[in-house]
Amino acid sequence: MAFYNSLGSGVQAEATKLGMSYSTQGAADFTPAAQTPVVDAVCSRHPSLLLIAPTDPVALRPSIQRCMNEGVAVVLVDTTLTDKQGIVSAISSNNIQGGEAAGKIMGQELHGKGEVALMSLSPTASTQVERLQGAKQELKSAYPGISIAATExxxxxxxxxxxxxxxxxxxxxxxxAFFGAAEPNAEGVAQATGATGKHVINVGYDASPTEVGLLKSGKISALVIQQPALEGQLGVQYGYDDLTNKKSAIQASVLLPNVVVTTQQASSPNVTKYYYTGTS
Structure with missing residues (x-):
């Protein structure tokens, strides 16, 4: 996904700046079953630092603990763990705020009445859970006339x-209206509306090149955009600080703000700088 491509760009830039070598590994699916063997294989090579986005806040803890037991410094990016003991830093976007922003857009566009659907990649990954939580909270508190017809x-x-x-x-x-908590969701909704002729409010997350094109065309109504390159940059910096005994410079927890962009704003230089690099 473009989010992780942009995060990787931030990692690579900061690693190069600090004189650190860098490689990336990823699982084919966003599931603990797919990610766990990848983590185990990476840690068997004993890197100095591991930046990881856990696909589950509990299931990935044992593999990450094995890495730390081998002396690997671990920084969490994007997603997190329930038990963060021993973790250098946990860096993410403010996902509840992002979900609330999506809920507000749907509520306003529907004038406070109607049905919405929510979509996500994972029922357990922390970012996905928090984004849906934020959207539900906003709809319940500010738009009681709107019901959630489906969560898939x-x-x-x-x-x-x-x-x-x-x-x-x-x-x-x-x-x-639809809210998709990850890149593929809004892209898929846009494909479905194009094929069926349905018109809905389509609020997405992230800013892949595909999503941005759909935003500009109006097939996506709004995007909640993160700052993945900055997440990667900070992850390497704090990992380096840990390895070089500069622990006072490390923030144990970082929540970065999101940027909300509508179709009308899509070409503004104030927001285009937040669009992601790489493919979807």
């Missing part, structure tokens, strides 16, 4: 989100 979890491919959106259209024809 998809695979990483946009085609999975498209199939899910089509099923929601069929089962809940009154749905007027």
């Amino acid at each position: 979890y998809t695979q990483q491919a946009p085609t999975s989100s498209e199939t899910t959106a089509r099923a929601i259209f069929s089962g809940h024809p009154g749905v007027g």
Whole structure:
């Protein structure tokens, strides 16, 4: 996903600046079953520093603990763990705030009435949970006339989100807005609306090149954009500080603000600087 490509760009730039070598590994699916063997293989090579986005806040703890037991410094980026003992730093976006922003956009565009659907990649990954939590909180408190017709979890491919959106259209024809908590969700909803002729408010997360194109065309109504390159940069910096015994410079927990961009704002230089690099 473009989010992790941009995060990797930040990691690489900071690592080069500090004279550190860098490599990246990733799982094919955003699941603990797929990620755990990758983490185990990486840590068997005894790197000095591991930056990781855990796919589950509990299931990945044993593998990460094994890394730390081998003397590997660990920084969490994007997602987090329930038990952060021994972790150098946990760096993420303010995901609840991002979800609240998405809920507000849907509420305003629907004028406080109607049905919405929520989509996500994972029922357990911390970022995904918090984004849906924020959206639900905002809708419940500020827009009580709006009901949530469906909450669905998809695979990483946009085609999975498209199939899910089509099923929601069929089962809940009154749905007027979607919030997708990850890149592929909004992309898939846009594909589904294009194929079916349905018009809905489509609020997405992140800013992949594909999403940005859909935002500019109006097929995505708004995006909640993170700062992944900065997450990567800070992750390397704090890891380096830990390795060089500059622990007083480390922030144990960082929540970066999001940027919300609508179709009308999509070409403004004030926001284009936040768009991600790399492919979706």
